[in-house]
Amino acid sequence: MDISFWKHHPISDQHGHQLAQEAIDFQYKFQFDFLKLTPAGDWLAVCYGAEDEVWENDSVGRRKITGLPIKEIKDFYTLQNFSFQEDLLVEILKASNICCTQVEVPVYLTIFCPLSQLIQISGIDLFLRTIQTEPEAIYAALDVINHNTKKVIEKASEIGVKGLYYVTQHMQANLLSFEIYNQIGKLYDEDCLLKAAESFDAIIFHLHGNDCYACIAENIPKLSIHYSYNQAETINRISIKNAGYPIIYGLPALILSEANNLQDCKKILEKFPTNTLLTCDCVLPLDFPSEKINLWKSFAHSL
Template identity: 70%
Template sequence: MGISFWKHHPYSDQNGHLLAQEAIDFQNTFQFDFLKLTSAGDWLAVCYGAGDELWENDSLGRRKITSFPLQETRDFYHLKSFSFQEKMLVEILDALRICCENVSVPVYVTIFCPLSQLIQISGIELFLKTAQKEPEAIHAALAVIIQNTKKTIDAASKVGVGGLYFVTQHMQTEILSLETYQQFGRYSDEICLIKASELFDSIIFHLHGNDCYACIAENIPKMSIHCAYSEVSTSNTQSIEKAGYPIIYGLAHHILSKANSFQDCKEILDNFPTSSFLTCDCVLPLNFPNEKINLWTNFVRSLS
C-alpha cells in the first residue's frame, strides 16, 4: 500500500519559492510516495482575471473567488490564450520546478478541469444561464480553456512533473446534472487527459464532493479516480465503480483522526474498500496533527 497526504499552504501559495519550500518540508517530514503541489484551487482562474481574497481562516486553507472576469454571455467569446507571463502561472511553474529538483519522489501538478475553470471565472449562475440560452458561448470559452490547459500540462512536464492531479468540482448532481456535464465537461476533460497521458506517468482524477457521478471518457491511459469514501452506496457510487478505472477512495479527516494506534488503523482499514493506496478524501485540515500523519504513515510502511 502506498500513502500520501497534502495540505494547503495559505500563507505561501501566492509565491512559488515559498510554496515549494513548504511542500518540500512537508514531504521531507513524512516521506510520502509522491508530492502533490497543493496550489490555491483558483490559481488558473486568477490567470484569466478572477479576483480572490487573502486566506481568512478557512479550516482547509482555501481562498475565495471574489470577482468574476466573465460578467455576461458575450464575454465567453473573448477569453485569451495564456502568454505564460501571467503571474500565477509563473509562480506555480517555478514552485513545481523547485519541487522536482529537490525531492526524489514524483511530483504532481494540481489542475482543475476546463469546466470547473470556466465556472470559477463566470460563477455558477451565469454559467447555467448561458448553457441554457446560448450553449455555443460555453463551447467557445471551453475551446480556449482546453488549449490553455493543454499548454499548462506541457509546461509542467517540461519542468519535471511526473503526474497530474486533475480536479472537477462539478461532477455532482447537487451542482450540475449528468446531462449538463455530458454536454460540456466530458469532451473537454478527455482532450486534456489524453494530453496528460502522453506526458505523465500517472493521472489521478479527483471527483470533488459527496455522491459524485462518473461522467468520464473510457480508456484514458495511466488514470485512477480519487473520490471520498462513503459507507452508503448510491447509484452515483455504482457509476464510479463501473467507469473502468482503479479507484482511490480517500478517508475523511474525522475518520483518520480516530486512530491512536496501529490496531486502530488496522480496524479502520479492515472496513475500507481499498488496498492499494491511502490518502485523504480531499485535503487535510491545516490543524490536522502531525502525530496522526506519522501514525498512519508508519502503519502503512509496516504493511510492506
C-alpha cells in the same frame, strides 16, 4: 501500500519559492511516496482575471473567489490564450520546478478541469443561463481554456512533473446534472486527460464533493479515480465503480483522526475497500496532527 497526504499552504501559495519550500518541508517531514503540489484551488481562474480574497483562516486553507472576469454572455468570447507571463502561472510553475529538482519522489501538480475553471470565472448561475440561451459562448470559452490547460500540462511535464492531480468540482448531482456534464464537460476532460497520459506517469482524477457520478471517457491510460469514501452506497457511487478505472478512496480527516495506534488503523481500514494508495479525501485540515500522519505512514509501510 503507498501513502501520500497533502495540505494547502495559504499565503505561501501565492509565491513560487514559498509554496515550494512549504511543500518540500512537508515532504521531508513525512517522506510520502509522492509529493502533490497543492496551489490555491482557483489558481488558474486567477490567470484569467478572477479576484480572490486573502486567506481568512479557513480550516483547510481555501480562498474565496470575490470577483468574476465573466459578467455577461459576451465576456465568454473574450478569453485569451495564456502568454505564460501571467503572474500566478509563473509562480506555480516555478514552485513545480523547484520541487522537481529538490525531492527524489515524483511530483504531482494540481490542475482543475476546463469546465470547473470556466464556472470559477463566470459563476454557475450565468453558466447555466448561457448554456440554455447561447451554448456557442460556452464552447468558445472552453476551447480557449482547454488549449491553455493542455499547454500548462506540457510545461509541467517539461520541468519534470511526473503526475497530474486533475480536479472536477462539478461532477456532482447537486451542481450539474449528468446530462449537462456529459454534453459540455466530458469531451474537454477527455482531451486534457489524453494529453496528460502522453506527458505524465500517472493521473489521479479527483471527483470533488458529494453524490458524485462518473462522466468520464473510457480507456484513458494511467487514470485512477479518487473521491471521498462514504460507506453508504448510492447509485452514483455504484456508477463510479462501473466506470472501469482503479478507485482510490480518500479517507476523511475525521476517520483518520480516530486512530491512536496501529491496531486502530487496521480496524479502520478493514471497514473501507483496500487500496494501493492510502490518502485523504481532499486535503487535510491545516491543524491535522503530525503524530496522526506519522501513525498512518507507519501503518501503510507495514503492510
